[in-house]
Amino acid sequence: MSPLMKAKQCKHNSRNMKRSGDSEGEKKTKRRRLLKELGDHKIPFLGPSSRGFQQLWDSSYSGLAFRRSCSLPTELHCRVQDALLTLRRKGCLLKDLVRVRDRDVFTAVSRALFGEPGHTYRYLETRLFALPWHSEDGEVKGHNCCDPDLRAACKALWELNNFFCSDVSQLKEGDKLTQCVKAEGKVGEEADTESKHSEDSKNSDGGDSESRQSEEGDTESKHSEEWDIESKHSDEGCSVSKQEGEWETEFKPGSEEGETSQVKQSETCMAVSEHREGKCPSWADEPISGKEVELEAQERPVAQLKHSLSGYHIQDVDDPVSGQGCSQLTPSQVCVGPAKFNVTLLNYMDPSQTSQLKEEPYYGMGKMAVGWHHDENLISNSPVAVYNYSCHDDKGESSEGGAGEKTCWRIGLKVAWDIHTPGLMLPLESGDCYYMRDNLNSTHQHCVLAGETPRFSSTHRVAECSRGTLTYIQSRCQEALSNLQTDPETGSHSLLTVQPTTLQNCEEIHNEVEFEWLRQYWFQGQRYTRFCSWWSGPMEQLEKDWRLMETMTMLFLATVEEEGQAGEGRREMAETLLSALTDRHQQRQTWRDRCHSSLAQTLPPEEAPVDRPFWGVDDPSMPLPFDLADIINKVESLLWRM
Numbered sequence: 001m002s003p004l005m006k007a008k009q010c011k012h013n014s015r016n017m018k019r020s021g022d023s024e025g026e027k028k029t030k031r032r033r034l035l036k037e038l039g040d041h042k043i044p045f046l047g048p049s050s051r052g053f054q055q056l057w058d059s060s061y062s063g064l065a066f067r068r069s070c071s072l073p074t075e076l077h078c079r080v081q082d083a084l085l086t087l088r089r090k091g092c093l094l095k096d097l098v099r100v101r102d103r104d105v106f107t108a109v110s111r112a113l114f115g116e117p118g119h120t121y122r123y124l125e126t127r128l129f130a131l132p133w134h135s136e137d138g139e140v141k142g143h144n145c146c147d148p149d150l151r152a153a154c155k156a157l158w159e160l161n162n163f164f165c166s167d168v169s170q171l172k173e174g175d176k177l178t179q180c181v182k183a184e185g186k187v188g189e190e191a192d193t194e195s196k197h198s199e200d201s202k203n204s205d206g207g208d209s210e211s212r213q214s215e216e217g218d219t220e221s222k223h224s225e226e227w228d229i230e231s232k233h234s235d236e237g238c239s240v241s242k243q244e245g246e247w248e249t250e251f252k253p254g255s256e257e258g259e260t261s262q263v264k265q266s267e268t269c270m271a272v273s274e275h276r277e278g279k280c281p282s283w284a285d286e287p288i289s290g291k292e293v294e295l296e297a298q299e300r301p302v303a304q305l306k307h308s309l310s311g312y313h314i315q316d317v318d319d320p321v322s323g324q325g326c327s328q329l330t331p332s333q334v335c336v337g338p339a340k341f342n343v344t345l346l347n348y349m350d351p352s353q354t355s356q357l358k359e360e361p362y363y364g365m366g367k368m369a370v371g372w373h374h375d376e377n378l379i380s381n382s383p384v385a386v387y388n389y390s391c392h393d394d395k396g397e398s399s400e401g402g403a404g405e406k407t408c409w410r411i412g413l414k415v416a417w418d419i420h421t422p423g424l425m426l427p428l429e430s431g432d433c434y435y436m437r438d439n440l441n442s443t444h445q446h447c448v449l450a451g452e453t454p455r456f457s458s459t460h461r462v463a464e465c466s467r468g469t470l471t472y473i474q475s476r477c478q479e480a481l482s483n484l485q486t487d488p489e490t491g492s493h494s495l496l497t498v499q500p501t502t503l504q505n506c507e508e509i510h511n512e513v514e515f516e517w518l519r520q521y522w523f524q525g526q527r528y529t530r531f532c533s534w535w536s537g538p539m540e541q542l543e544k545d546w547r548l549m550e551t552m553t554m555l556f557l558a559t560v561e562e563e564g565q566a567g568e569g570r571r572e573m574a575e576t577l578l579s580a581l582t583d584r585h586q587q588r589q590t591w592r593d594r595c596h597s598s599l600a601q602t603l604p605p606e607e608a609p610v611d612r613p614f615w616g617v618d619d620p621s622m623p624l625p626f627d628l629a630d631i632i633n634k635v636e637s638l639l640w641r642m
Helices: 003-038 053-060 074-090 148-170 225-230 295-309 470-481 500-523 525-530 536-561 567-595 628-641
Strands: 064-067 094-100 103-115 120-123 126-129 343-349 368-373 384-390 409-415 423-428 433-436 444-449 455-461 484-486 493-495
Touching: 053 423, 074 148, 074 343, 074 384, 074 455, 094 126, 103 120, 103 126, 103 368, 126 500, 126 525, 148 343, 148 384, 148 433, 148 455, 368 409, 470 500, 470 536, 484 536, 493 536, 500 525, 500 536, 500 567, 525 536, 536 567, 536 628, 567 628
Parallel strands: none
Antiparallel strands: 064 433, 094 103, 103 343, 120 126, 343 455, 368 444, 384 433, 384 455, 409 423, 409 444, 484 493
8 A cells, every 4th residue: 555545544534533532531430430330229110010100200211102012902912923923934033144333243133024015124234135025916016026925025024014004093192001901902903912922022223233242351331331332223132041139029920921922812801991000911910029110219329329420321322334335424304193103013032042141231121131221223202112022942842831931021111311200111912012102222231131942023114215215226326327328339338527526426436335235235145035035136236337336436536647737626526525535445454354254154055145236246248347546556657646
């Protein structure tokens, strides 16, 4: 690498490192101070049988709405749960290889994205490509892209999505628990019969996030350091060995084990229309045990902290718009009107197949399958809807012991970095749903506490897709290629204009297509092609467009090398081109390293990342790719001579 290129790279890296280093350093300092103040104490949390539970819910967690499984249509339960089992049987749920602190890690949960055709969802530097849910019995926009079983599963998730879109807007302010009454359920009706599946499904919010491995020897890592980097993101799957915390509540419902392929309905359900009473069929008013948390009792251990930490509320900084595009940020959008969920991130975890689950560090709530986090990359103030389903393992076996002896899955909530407000813990039965409405996702954090049975969660969200749809990136390609003309007789290419602003825009689009779409797709998105081929054609066309943009780069270079160009304009073009090529060179090296990392090498061939795009993949007659390092050296030499 030439001295000029090294200098530019050093300056670029040091600027980014300083910016991110300052932020991370400040947060580490704050975390250490907070943990020092907390010492060995746990922050209080309340469960359904705790005194003050409903009051806490109303006052501090009013954006949370809960719907018992018995209040959903029976037929919808059956179709959705059958769809989830079909997806597991086909092997469609895979662990993501995501980027955390400049290193790759596997997610603790297996997942897949479903949604509107052509939509994507981006988290932790990873773009997921949605398998289209089939809103009609026929093909999706002319694509016969998957087999009938998968098509039926996708359609069932679409039906659930429609139910959520309608239901979340109908819930009145203050509703916490929906009423359960005896009824025959039909899709489109409020069928109110209780599912007797006892176990629950796993929430993943998305975002959403990954399993982080604590760094050995870091004292605070077992408590917090790993946990709150997670909170920037979504769906953090966490793990550590379990210690029964002083404040831990083990909520064990006594419902019966059901068949895995369909929902057994109970004959009756208890009415719970008055949410003020804080009662629900499985949330009986039991005597508060020594583990259960009373507000008054649990405030005592931290009472001394309230004076020293008053005014010291540490708010986690949300993920600084990981961005749908190359490096540009889009204006934040705010959800107005009825919610229209455009994707669902489907997650699956079998706790028996997970070696280590981390202990919830602040409240002693128990083992966490998903750590504390905000869901990322969503339209501001948009709701999130979650469907939970617990089942047998993929061999049809369940954990030992009766259903009443199993620890159920639970969701934990807390006000983001507020040690004064107690946390909230809700047990989840199979088929239960909950909504995070208004600004709850941005002002609060949530985690998922592991039960003992395998669990699915379908997490429906309004993803911020202004730069994350196929339609968007296709329009960007057309914008760049509009500056390229082809001679109809010779087939040779030329540029319409070589203005520096046009050059910069075209090269930015070039980088966006390569690093936000093609390399993301070949890194992990292509794994799903064996189940659904919907993305194959569009990505082939994107790669063709990318090759034309490579040609445009060479034409820009040829223009810069022309001696007849005006001095200042030529220098501006050379500097613009050098900046774009340097960025491209660095990003290509990063993606090559990721594709050949030790973790990537552990994947089976059908799931392994591919170092693509490159020339001559499908057409050996195409010329070999030009060497970026050589091109950069050429441009630098030109600049030295100017």
